[in-house]
Amino acid sequence: MNMSKIILVEDNPDDERLTLRALRKAKVANEILVARNGEEALTMVFNANPLPSVILLDLKLPKISGLEVLRQIRANERTRLLPIVVLTSSSEDRDIIESYNLGANSYVRKPVEFSLFTEAVSQLGLYWALINESLPTGVNNP
Template sequence: MASQQTILLVEDNPDDERLAVRALRRANISAEILIARNGEEALATVFNANPLPIVMILDLKLPKIDGLDVLRAIRANERTRLLPVVILTSSSEQRDIIESYQLGANSYVRKPIEFTQFTEAVGQLATYWAGINEPITLL
């Protein structure tokens, strides 16, 4: 029996979390949505997950451990280094974009400010990563 696929959403802003979860559910994906509200929770969740999530949607500006350090830790760990990570952030700083890709982000998406565009962007991410992309099976 196949285990339930999960998506890990790492978001500290309650409004953005609600919008993202709503968009993920509207995308009609069957994956369970796990939430981490800071970098420490994100790392604890992913390092204890079995199986790993099919994708992590990661904000950069997080309390406790920032998103770039979360990404750095994931890529440094043999078990999690291939986990797909999509950066979803309000930052359009060139240095954040460059560093995210240098650290191995699979995608970098700037959060649209407008509600409809935000939900469409997250819905498209969900459709791609949970429906179109062929994940590797990581234990």
């Protein structure tokens, strides 16, 4: 079982609380680090050792947008293969297309209804933290 950290990038305190609650409810035991803006997210990712198992990335962020965070992570040799799930309220076609063009592994729109939001985040946490096989140590973490 992979017990590496999860980085949640979320500027909305309510969505942060709901996401953390949903992950706990799904019994995801990984430590979850929270970045509340794009600048903080990049610092957290580039200083992580080892790299997290997944980043849950909102797009609409202060300081540096989620799309720019994604662009910079993919441009860095050490972090380019890191799993990134865009978790956002945006259903704009251009955001979906740009996210995938920049290398997002998944694009999940946050459901408005609490129970659907909780279920979506629970499933994400279980898949990316427990089921998905991460790259072997050293492959993207020299």
